Amino acid sequence: MANFKTLPGFREFYPEDYAKRKHIFQIWRQVARRFGFQEFDGPVLESLELFKAKSGDEIESQLFCFTDKGGREVSLRPEMTPTLARMVGAKANALKRPIKWFCLGDNFRYEKQQRGRLRCFSQLNVDILGEAGPSADIELISLLIDMLTSFGLTHEDFYIRLSDRNMWFLYLEALGNDEAQVTQILGIVDKWERLPEDAVREKLTGIVGDKGRSLWEAIDAFIKIDSLPALRKIFDGLNVEGESAERLQARLDDWSALLGGLELMGYKEFLQLDLSIVRGLAYYTGFVFEAFDRKGEFRALAGGGRYDTLVKKMGGPDMPAVGFGMGDVVLGELLADRGCMPQFVDTVDVYAVIGGEEERKAALADIGSLRQAGYSVDYAFKNQNFGKQFKAASAAGARLAVIYGSEELEKGVVKIRNMSDRSEEEVPRSHLAEAVRSLL
RNA sequence: GUGGCUGUAGCUCAGUUGGUUAGAGCAUCGGAUUGUGAUUCCGAGGGCCGCGGGUUCGAGUCCCGUCAGCCACCCCA
Secondary structure (H helix, E strand, O other): OOOOOOOOOOOOOOHHHHHHHHHHHHHHHHHHHHOOOEEOOOOOEEEHHHHHHHHOHHHHHHOOEEEOOOOOEEEEOOOOHHHHHHHHHHOHHHOOOOEEEEEEEEEEOOOOOEOOEOOEEEEEEEEEEOOOOHHHHHHHHHHHHHHHHHOOOOOOOEEEEEEEHHHHHHHHHHOOOOHHHHHHHHHHHOOOOOOOHHHHHHHHHHHHHHHHHHHHHHHHHHHOOOOHHHHHHHHHOOOOOHHHHHHHHHHHHHHHHHHHHHHHOOOHHHEEEOOOOOOOOOOOOOEEEEEEEOOOOOOOOEEEEEOOOHHHHOOOOOOOEEEEEEEHHHHHHHHHHOOOOOOOOOOOOEEEEEOOHHHHHHHHHHHHHHHHOOOOEEEOOOOOOHHHHHHHHHHOOOOEEEEEOHHHHHOOEEEEEEOOOOOEEEEEHHHHHHHHHHHO
16 A cells, blocks of 8 residues: 555545635636637647647656657647647638637646646646737736636736737847847846846856847846836837837837726736746747736746747647646645635535434435435435434535434424524425425 | 755654653544534544664664655746
């Protein structure tokens, strides 16, 4: 026995834990459907190449991958996006736009586990494909906020940090950097807070030479921007002209639309413009966002953004896309911390309290009927005194106890006890189902 | 993958400078209690002290290794 432990990073769900996960899944599904998204799923096991194609060869060290019996290099899925991109790409011409899909399933990453990070976790993915404008981003971010508030969280518990890789490109190119340099610089921006300042300056100098010093100042100023007016202002100081000026203006208009739309929907207090978010891997192409708890005690709750070029890269047609992922692990920790987790495992409607062996016959007959009528009913397998049975009824969360005592059965009745207010009434056994229905 | 800390019952923890058969509370089960959810009382089960090796007359205790967990890195799709 003692030798058969769960593998590191894999969880077992005892009923109490399962109830918590089920609660999370229920809200995820409920809100996604409220927003008109359709649920899909793909294979848990895919070819290793699929994930390498999206993220590069280096990803292999973090994949739960192996060679199968047919000699195929395969991997448990670390995320849904490549599968989604393939599925959408394969039927792109037949699918109604916009494509609004979500998926809920287990994902696997071969990493050393820590709090908030396991090797197997459930993740919700929500994506909109086929819409390039900010309406899709608005829809997705409002869905994310609505989902978190549906768990009982408020703007005092979490917020969304909004950023934009496009804006970074416009800014850094206006400062005279080419595309390759910008990509490298964004890799440093991602680590801006975590690396010591000297190390950051050194890396910048490595990319742009003597301009490293002024570039550091410029990036530091850009990261500190926390409002749209401040963003406009910083570009005023740079003489952006011609085609770049047009792209800049269009992008600023997108920002107005995004923030304006989310404010109209009542989500202003959840939003924070924060350009320090660029998100690690380089396939994000526009708005990016992450949800965090306000106190900063936990890892990111959710993260996502635009990936307008990925579907094509994965073999499909040109297809703008935006999506986010949210795992059950960090969310579950935050919900528990804020008292937003359900207290009880599944409960029953009725608990039958049985006086003895003779009474059991009548009870079993009625229990069968009640169950067929759709009520959940539980009862003790062995004869026990009433006190124990009421205790068990209470522990089972029963709303009603139906009492089968010799006195009642002689009169052809049973006693129904309302477990919450302890009131009791006698009803004829022939009318039990109706009585239960009216009391529940 | 690297480093630090921690492993005793299902849970929370005691366990003396190394010394007899490893304890408590909670939880579980049984009983007091075959007509009502509380309280109380009595009792029971439950441990290769993470695992392996070493030192010693003797190891839960000291040493080494290993595994697992936590924390910080790396990474975070």
